[in-house]
Amino acid sequence: MGDRGKVVLVGAGPGDPGLLTLKGKDAIEQADVLVYDRLVSPRLLEYARPMCERIYVGKTPDRHMLPQEQINVLLADKAEAGNMVVRLKGGDPFVFGRGSEEAQVLRARGVDFEFVPGVTSAIAGPEYAGIPVTHRGLASSFSVITGHEDPEKLESSIDWRLLAQQQGTLVFLMGMKNLPLIAANLMENGMSPQMPVGIVQRGTWPDQRVLCSTLDAVADEVVQRGFANPSIIIVGQVVTLHDDLAWLKKGPLAGKTVAVTRARAQASKLTEALEGLGAVVQEHPMILIAPPDNLDALRDAAVAAGTFDWIVFSSVNGVDAFFDALVNAQDICAADVLSARFVAVGPATAHALEAQGVHDALVPVRFDAEGVVECLEGKIAPGQRVLLVQAQQERDVLRAGLQAYGADVTAAPAYQSVPVEEGRASLVEALRAGDLDAMTFTSSSTVSNTICLLGDDAPLLDGVALYSIGPVTSKTMAEHGLACAGQADEATIASLAQLICQDLGGLA
DSSP states (O other): OOOOOEEEEEBSSSSSSSOOHHHHHHHHHOOSSEEEOOOGGGGGGGGGGGEEEEEEOOOOOOSSSHHHHHHHHHHHHHHHHTOEHHHHBBBTTTSOOOOHHHHHHHTTTTOEEEEOOOHHHHHHHHTTTOOEEEEEEEOOEEEEESSOOOOOSOOOOOOOOHHHOOOSSSEESSSSTHHHHHHHHHHHHOOOOEEEEEEETTTTHHHHHOEEEETTTTHHHHHTTTTSSSSEEEESSSGGHHHHHHOOOOOTTOOOOEEOOOOOTTHHHHHHHHHHHHHHHEEEEEEEEEEEEEOOOHHHHHTTGGSEEEEEESSSSHHHHHHHHHHOOSSSSSHHHHSSSSEEEEHHHHHHHHHHHOOOOBSSSSHHHHHHHHHHHHTTTOOOEEEEEEETTSSSSHHHHTTTTTOOOOOEEEEEEEOOOOGHHHHHHHHHTTTTEEEESSHHHHHHHHHHHHHHHHGGGGGGGEEEESHHHHHHHHHHTOOOOOOSSSSSHHHHHHHHHHHOOOOO
């Protein structure tokens, strides 16, 4: 057992990943173990280091993946093993988050802990729906109440008479199952049946829904409209401001669910683009970007970087790996390296080079290996030395094409894509439930690994629209018998997102 560790209980906010605090992000980035809940945005997991152990303990009002008592023990055990443990909780740890209970167990075990507050859904959910919890002349106070109280209890711990008679806003969390009971108790204790009630389902998420009703009608309307957990119940005159203050616009992909199969570390840009269009995005990573089987070629290329006339990068991953190797190389002058001409397979790779100080990289019209070969025709002189920084599994198109121009070509495998089991179980569950409208493939490896990992479950893909980022990926889809619903005009994330929007969202 190592030195005793520590537990940081972090409020992840209500759903929108942009609402995580900077201190919360810092904690996730330092975590050795990340223990997270169901209502935590998958995007927040990207901040964790690759070697961080991720443990899902998701809970719904009716079902716990791991009982609370076992979560308490898990946190203490992991910390006592010398780990920096982050307990990532939806909303705020102190607002019905049971963070204080977890901390009591840690204190009893002698484990150090700290809290990082989070934005609570009790305020953020209504706010994203244009419903302020206080407003001059309507409500000068608000109360946050659990809606998850056991209806079979002999005596309620909630003072319904006091709640029904106060003039402030009432916010009930986790209360959809008990909504009829909540409404009945408030009316029985004197609240007007016409009191405005707002329901915000999945507040701050791309698929947020809002229902405005009255106390006597809301229980029936949520059934008719199909509202369910997770939802927030707001009772009070402030609900009448929704029409004036609603600001969150539904995007053209609202109501659509899209699966992203890229490596988790790469998925964020595509996820952001699709969520920006209103889609619900599920990340099911089918690949992991890993070092090549042998790093010698990359290290040798970094040491000799100043001797090449051209350096060609086939992806952002190659840029990152090469410049990391360059930093570690001995007796290398950056000025020598920057004297070479640089080529980037596409805009994203060019942007990665710009981040490294390279601002004049050539970018072909067509963003693939064939496009690079065409772009360099007439530019490379016979005998010039060309370095290809590429994937271990790269096709031989670049090498063969540039050698045909008389170039002296050296290939340096910088990374490889390997199958990863992480996304399989969640993808199969989503496919069986019929939750997915579309799935994206951004490389041949995402296609091949998806088919490999799904195995006998691969036929489940038949009911999903499958989209490709480019011709090479589309060819691999065809080889595996997958129907391509559409191919992006350019091999870019932006073009792929736009294609899906045109097909599923009707955007012209």
